[in-house]
Amino acid sequence: MKRHVLGQLEDIEDGTIQARDVGGRNVVIARHGDRIFALRDVCPHQGAKLSNGVMSCSRKNARVGEHHVNMDQPVIRCPWHNWEYDLDHGTCLTHPTPLAVAAYRAFVEDGQIIVET
Amino acid sequence: MSSTVHDPVCALTDPADIALVDCDVHAGHNTIDDLVPYLPDVWQRYVRETGYKGPPAPEYPKVKPMAMRDDAHPPGGVRPGSDRKFLTRQHLDAYHVDRAVLTPLYGADCEPNADLAAAMCSAYNDFMIEHWLEVDDRLFGSMFVPFTDPEASVREIERIGDHPKIVQLLFFVGSGVLFGKRRFHSIWKAAEQKNLAVAMHWGSRLPAFAAGERPSYYLEYHTNLAQTAMAQLVSLVCEGVFETCPKLRAVMIECGFAWLPALMWRLDKNWRGCRIEVPWLKRPPSEYVYEHVRFTSQPIEEPDDPNHLLRIIEMAGEHMLMFASDYPHWDFDSPTRALPSIIKGDLRDRIMYRNAVEFYGLT
Numbered sequence A: 001m002k003r004h005v006l007g008q009l010e011d012i013e014d015g016t017i018q019a020r021d022v023g024g025r026n027v028v029i030a031r032h033g034d035r036i037f038a039l040r041d042v043c044p045h046q047g048a049k050l051s052n053g054v055m056s057c058s059r060k061n062a063r064v065g066e067h068h069v070n071m072d073q074p075v076i077r078c079p080w081h082n083w084e085y086d087l088d089h090g091t092c093l094t095h096p097t098p099l100a101v102a103a104y105r106a107f108v109e110d111g112q113i114i115v116e117t
Numbered sequence B: 001m002s003s004t005v006h007d008p009v010c011a012l013t014d015p016a017d018i019a020l021v022d023c024d025v026h027a028g029h030n031t032i033d034d035l036v037p038y039l040p041d042v043w044q045r046y047v048r049e050t051g052y053k054g055p056p057a058p059e060y061p062k063v064k065p066m067a068m069r070d071d072a073h074p075p076g077g078v079r080p081g082s083d084r085k086f087l088t089r090q091h092l093d094a095y096h097v098d099r100a101v102l103t104p105l106y107g108a109d110c111e112p113n114a115d116l117a118a119a120m121c122s123a124y125n126d127f128m129i130e131h132w133l134e135v136d137d138r139l140f141g142s143m144f145v146p147f148t149d150p151e152a153s154v155r156e157i158e159r160i161g162d163h164p165k166i167v168q169l170l171f172f173v174g175s176g177v178l179f180g181k182r183r184f185h186s187i188w189k190a191a192e193q194k195n196l197a198v199a200m201h202w203g204s205r206l207p208a209f210a211a212g213e214r215p216s217y218y219l220e221y222h223t224n225l226a227q228t229a230m231a232q233l234v235s236l237v238c239e240g241v242f243e244t245c246p247k248l249r250a251v252m253i254e255c256g257f258a259w260l261p262a263l264m265w266r267l268d269k270n271w272r273g274c275r276i277e278v279p280w281l282k283r284p285p286s287e288y289v290y291e292h293v294r295f296t297s298q299p300i301e302e303p304d305d306p307n308h309l310l311r312i313i314e315m316a317g318e319h320m321l322m323f324a325s326d327y328p329h330w331d332f333d334s335p336t337r338a339l340p341s342i343i344k345g346d347l348r349d350r351i352m353y354r355n356a357v358e359f360y361g362l363t
């Protein structure tokens, strides 16, 4: 396992994503409050760079006519066909068969962003 | 997308004595005089005073008078499908139809006057019960509700929805509304509570548009109503009708079915990117369709290579299709000849009776 230091937490604004080169891999990192996430920067659908997409939160299952944001489940939406990937595990939330983008362990240590590959 | 992964709503074992169920037989009245006795006095007077003859006729001349088979006109000049003895001899007995679901195409529900619509729907329902459903054990029926007035519709379902021979509510696909809209949900809830299916039948009483304009020809209209059926199906699913009513069953009658797999692929794919609009859909949209909705077979698609048809039926799922003849219309499908011979064995049995027995809970 390789450990990569990607700078300070304040280098990335809360609720945003950034494309990074992590040991030769294209990785998208995302910040949600004090948490950091890292996914491979390639959508498994048709190959878009996820870092060109948007970060948001998923929607809770609701009754007809109700809309609730699930603040506990940050997601990244692909810039092309808008599929939604859970930032924790890289799981696609709208695919009937299991589909995921690689997720890397990422955390903040002494104010620094650490990603393990 | 196979029958093994989707549990149909309302699965039953099949009664041993049923081998043919016809899910689309147009039996009904002859003229408005048959219905007047079932109207309240005020509406009887209205009919007399205004010369009202019934809902507007369909807008296109058909290829044959009233779109009927040339040989289905009973002696005496009454309307095809209105002479019970003739219909019984020419169709039910001739083909050994064990159960038939009657689908009168009247259109009272499309009357713009909601109170007249309600009165005519009730009259028609009472007429059908007395003259058809209660006189032949083989016959099951559809009821009309004045859908533009959902409260009146619920009252009508409360009034006769428990009748043991009524199995569904019946609507034209081209009714000028999308039936998934929330203003109709109370109707679907009431239907679900009475264990009634919701049937959407080919046809319209209002101008039916395609790409924003009325087509020139009946040929186009007849073909294009499959698009209207697609729109109704997508509306029911996306508006969350099957989440609000998890036991509701729906059937698309005479609207084709070969388009179903392609439509479901497209809908599921779009849902993946648009899910935030409809967070009440907890599963891919196609799963609701394969679980809750069925299709009737007539007018059966007739590709040059019948293997293509077989493959599409397998793609959609063996539980999805139910035989229908559409008697006495000109595009009738014969119970003995419509299905190509390569459809055989268990699949043939499913289409000819078992799927309908399960779907409607027929005994």
Ligand code: FES
Pocket (backbone or CB within 6 Å): A043, A044, A045, A046, A047, A048, A078, A079, A080, A081, A082, A083
């Ligand atoms: S490429 Fe990402 S959803 Fe299609």
